[in-house]
Amino acid sequence: MREFSLPALYEVPSDGNLTDLIRRNAAQHPDVAVLGRKVEGVWTDVTATQFLAEVRAVAKGLIASGIRPGERVALMSRTRYEWVLLDFAIWSAGAVTVPVFETSSAEQVQWILGDSGTAAVVVESDAHAAAVRSVSDGLPELRHVWQIDKGCVAELTAAGAEITEAVVDERSATAKADDPATIVYTSGTTGRPKGCVLTHRAFFAECGNVVERLKPLFRTGECSVLLFLPAAHVFGRLVEVASVMAPIKLGCVPDIKDLTAELASFRPTLILGVPRVFEKVYNSARAKAQADGKGKIFDRAASTAIEYSRALSGAQGPSLGLRIRHKVFDALVYRKLRAVLGGRGEYAISGGAPLGERLGHFFRGIGFTVLEGYGLTETCAATAFNPWDRQKIGTVGQPLPGSVIRIADDGEVLLHGEHLFKGYWNNEAATAEALADGWFHSGDIGTLDEDGYLAITGRKKEILVTAGGKNVAPAVIEDRIRAHALVAECMVVGDGRPFVGALVTIDEEFLAHWARDHGKPAGSTAASLHDDPDLLAAVQQAVDDGNAAVSKAESVRKFRVLNAQFTEDAGHITPSLKLKRGVVAKDFAEEIESIYGA
Template sequence: MREFSVPAQVTIAGSANLTETLFSRAAEEPGRTVFRRKDGAGWRDVSAREFGDEVARVAEGLVAAGIEPGDRVALMSRTRYEWTVADYAIWTAGAVTVPIYETSSASQIQWIIGDSGAKAMFVESDEHEKAVASVRDDLPELAHVWRIDAPPSRPSGEGDEAVGADLDERRASRTSGDLATVIYTSGTTGRPKGCEITHENLLATARNTIEGALTEVFGLSEGSTLLFLPLAHVFARLIEVGCVEAGVVLGHTPDLTDLVGDLESFRPTFLLAVPRVFEKVYNGAEQKAAADGKGRIFRIAADTAIDYSRAASPGLGLRLKHAVFDRLVYTKLRAAVGGRVTHAVSGGAALGERLGHFFNGVGITILEGYGLTETTAPIAVNLPSDNRIGTVGKPIPGTSVRIADDGEVLAKGPNIFAGYWHNEEATKQVLEDGWFHTGDIGELDGDGYLKITGRKKELIVTAGGKNVAPGPLEDRLRAHPLVSQCLVVGDGRKFIGCLITLDPEAIEPWKEEHGKSSLSAAELAEDPDLVREIDAAVAETNASVSRAEAIKKYRILANDFTEETGHLTPTLKVKRNVVLKDFADEIEALYS
């Protein structure tokens, strides 16, 4: 059993809570810019005082509506400035935020609202209101539903002072051990469970990670980032809190279709994303180069960036080659994300080693981290001073990581959640003497760097008794530009198989380039030229594993996995159990 610990850099006082920093900054630095809001084609600065006033105004409306300390208030919306205002207003009123993905179905809404016992709810759109209305009869505790852009208003006239005084008491009544939010897991393997995250969990993780380990990345008072991940996800939520705590300027954008334009106008100093976003950036650049007749140049430039990153001491020839491509290719990629980004943090899933080296060679260092909802996002993260691509870094300050005898990764520290909401049995299964059992398989090297090698529950055991972790195979195969998603199968079978979907954004230029624009999706899946491309991708993937672990047969599906079809979570993870059920016939065909 191997274990590694990193001492905490910041400790949290017992009386601390998430509202202290925003109101103290509003009083001490009222003119300081803390947010930038989308305003037409540009961005408008939001001062610390303006943010504090808006939070207080909504919080007073919540108090006037009867929200009591400890009450749960649900929040369902895309990523936008008002989300953060509502979140902090709920905390200021002494209540607990229950985030819900804005893409959630009526049945998912019903489960989360009913399970959490939420008394009130913010929604963003007519569709959200209709979905809630369709299950409202089954939610007797839900007393209020407000639009996020029309929150409960502060009462006017008699009683104003009383509400204001009560608000101060509410804020002071919350301490570090009190519940701040119940975040429901995305449910890749079953019904979501509510993770109890305290004020201390968020404060300790944010301050130790952002103000401690990643100070250089976030830049603190001079840093800025544009948040486009869903705020219902723990990773984005921690960034929200971390930016408020550290005074980093935060922007929000809900529309990924215009993400490139927003990045160019906002010009962040660092980025945070899931691996699929970085894959899309790479694939998009490659497709654009191919469409312009410069596909070969881009591939050489990509290989040069990777070689440059991997080289401990690049030789003169490689340095000259890299300098040429920096002028021709890399500067354009950096400009596409605003031109000022030097670092990015990747979490939520595994980032391929090749992709990490590519961006590092381009001049954007991606720091891969690892964590779960139950660990308030990070357990470990790479640092700018020692970024070991292929690992997820060392434990964050204040956290210990242990590898159990069966290879499972265990974690302990102030980032570990309090337990599952109203589910003592599930809590006991994952928490033992303060150690959280992640369910992931990993390795710790002698310097304390963690590498995730698989998912304990997803390990495939072939008929021959070979244990195969599907994650590394899927990550490597998904890095191919034409591949959108894939699912490795083979539990109890003679060999490993795979289901593959094609990237709609990449396949159209490929069809045009190869004179196959008229082919339907079903015909394309059988096209010899396309199959040759996928064969090569599978062969390259298989080169990284033993013969017993290699993909022997695969099936190209006519349609991609999407969140709308129910096959992806909101953070673009494949719902393995749903895909296995819905594509049982296709899987069976691999072995017939």
Template sequence: MQEFSLPARYEVPPDASLAGLLDTNAERHPDAAVIGRRRGEVWEDVTATAFRAEVRAVAKGLIAQGVRPGERVGLMSRTRYEWTLLDFAIWAAGAVTVPVYETSSPEQVGWNLRDSGAVGVVVETGAHAAAVASMRGTLPRLTRVWCLSAPGEEGAVALLKAAGADVPDEELDAATAGLTADSPATIIYTSGTTGRPKGCVLSHRAFLAECGNIIAALGPLFRAGEASVLLFLPLAHVFGRVVGVATQMAPIRLGHVPDVRTLTDDLASFRPTIVLGVPRVFEKVYNAARAKAQEGGRGGVFDRAADTATAYSRALDTPRGPSPLLRLRHRVFDRLVYRKLRAALGGRATHAISGGAPLGERLGHFYRGIGLTVLEGYGLTESCAATTFNPWDAPRIGTVGLPLPGSSVRIAEDGEVLVRGEHLFSGYWNDEEATGRSLVGGWYRTGDVGSLDADGYLTITGRKKEILVTAGGKNVAPAVIEDRVRAHALVAECMVVGDGRPFVGALITLDDEFLPRWAADHGLSGLSREELLTHPLLRAAIQEAVDAGNAAVSRAESVRAFRILPGHFTEESGHLTPSMKLKRHVVAKDFATEIDELYR
């Protein structure tokens, strides 16, 4: 059994809390710009003192509106300044944040708020408010809904500030003082293999241990007063959330991008020193640059530059390093290509951090070769984001790095990756059975398979769980959609695919008993089975089944393309178990060509 540990570089005080970070910043760095807030075409700096004051004003409003310490408050919005403001305000009031993806379906919104027992929720838009309203009858504890986009004084932030104007500082301080490092900070709902999301409880300790040790290990990248991060990842995801905390802990300047369509312009104007993303983002930057070069008749130059960057990066890992000729070619392409690519990412960043899904060696070497080292990490919601990450000065491309300082990684006899440390979750909300299965003797069973090399670098080689992770880092529980699609009379089996892919797809087989009846009802009795499979009316009917499945999930989890297979999944074919469960790995292998065609 392999195991590797690193000593902690940050110790969490027992009475520490996330709300206390703002007090520390206001005392030690009162004039430091901790946030850059977009106002029209310019970024306005928000100092540590100003941010703390606004957080306290909003927190008083929450108290005035009846939120009590320990109660849960939902937060449903795109990535924007107000998200971070409200998150810290909820903590300052002693309460617990329940993030909700802004793309969530009404059913998902209802489950998160109902299961957590949320007493209030802040939403961004009228559509979000309508989704909450549609589920209001199932939310007996929910008494307040605040909307960020409501006009003027009715907007959530303005309303809460006004409501809390008469709340004394002492009352707010008492709410915050009741927090300890082990108090719950948030409940993040994750997709489960059964389709029922589980509420992952992360304490203040988990965030502080995670962020404190990351900052200590990546010190040069988090240099206070110099470094900056532009956040466009969803704050409902633990990765984006940790970034929001780490920037306050360092402290460094944080910017928010609510619409990725403006990301290029925002990168150019904000000019971050650290680029964050999921593999799909880095893939898109590469593909867009290559397509632009091809349109301009310089595709050949770009491809040679990319090959040179990859070769240069690989040579850095050899004892002799790049040859003189390779260095010369690299300098030439730096002037012709690499500088422009770095400029598209703001021009100041030397490092990027990637998580949520595997990056792949090809992209890793390409980006390091152009002068932007992508530090890949690995983690889950249960480990408060990263549980391993590559050192800034000693990355090992193709691995997900070393354990977080203060944590341990163990490889079980069956290859499963187990992790332990202060950054782990406290358990699943109201689900002791699931907690007991996942946390055994202080070790969290990740469900992933991997190996450790002699130096402690972790490589993930597969997944035990059925949950898919798209190239964009979105966790997808196949059963949710599959069960809905299979409910259609025409459908025999449905298998969702999309692990490491840009979007979710599906392989579908038809029910031979119902197909003739359906054909007769639609005047298609004279067609053969093969002709029916490609008929527009049949595809439209299957699309209805897929739409029914998509209605239960967010847009990011929805099936974008499907393939109707001519055969069936059976026990005899090796695609089903005796209990009629899909052997996903066998189906994926046997129908690899059909799956690839979904993404062409």
């Protein structure tokens, strides 16, 4: 058993709640822009004073509408300014926020609103409102449905016109540090989602220590962050609360399709994303270079960036020749890549899935360091992350200051600290199973090195056991295969089978570039090229690269390229892009059987 901890850098308030942050900001930084919002297509600053006033006005409306302290109010919307405004307004009314992914089905909406006993819900669109109405008969505690696109902010502001400032002050002080701030439902890769109860204390411990350890990334008045992750996800909430805590300017992007344009216009100093975002940046840049006849230059620049980053970790550092090559490629390639990311940033934080060592070195080598972290809903987002000044690529970093990471005898990662969830809402059995003797059993398998850096090698429940008795952690090889530009998703199979296989889906966006460069017909799809030898050879290269990371017994012997994609609508992936292995295995059972056929 191995264990590592770091001392806390932030003193969690003995009492109080998250609404203290916006009052403090208005008092200490009244004219500092704490948020950016789009007004008629133009980014407009919202000062700490303005934000506090808007939050209190909406909170008055919630109070006037009969929302009581401790009641649950759901938020179902894309990531936008109103999400942050309403979140703090709900807290200011003494209530508890229940985020709902805007892509949720009516059945999922019914479960979350019903299980949490939600008294009111704020939705964004007509489609969201229709989903709630379709299940409202089974939600006896639901009294209000407000809609952002129908002007609910103005509606609530008008409704609360007669509520006094003293009433809001009283309500804002209702919740104590150990009271629930939010109930975040897990993505539910298996079974129904469970509601993780996260307290105000958990957010203080989480965000306070993140901000302190990454202080140069959170400089008030200088730094900014663009949030394009789902605000309903716990990682998105970390970004929201940490930005307000610092404070630095926070901008929200509702549609990731607009991300490139929004990065160019908002120009953040810090980006938080999932590995797929950074993979897309790399693959799109490489595809554009190839289309412009500069593919060989790009590949040499990428190799130089990776070599340069690896050398930074060595005792001698980069050689003179490598530094000269790096400087040349900085002028030719790297500056353009940094411009795509907004042009001002030097750091990003990645979570949700493994980034991959090669991609980590590539981005650090171009002058845009991606700090990888690790966390779960139950840990209020990050429970480990790479510090800005002591990054160790290939790991998810050291423990959150003030917390402890322990590796059990069977390799499971156990966690302890004030940032942990209080328990699962209405589910004592699941709580008792996950929280034992003050330790959260993460279900992940990992290792700790001598400096306390954590590496995650797989999920305990996802370990495959082949017919030959070999234990296989799918994540290790899947991450390597998925790093290939042509691969959208990969799922390793082989439980109880004679060898390991894989299902592979093709990235349709990159396929168009690949098809053109390889003389394939215009408009080619994964289905039309299903048996194409060139495509299969390219995927085999990705598989070979993945196999290089594991033993022969764990390597993928056969794969099948699927005609379809793993989608959230089909139930194959969660909103946070985690595979629902059982659903995929059921829907593609025939393809799996074909891997093991004669």
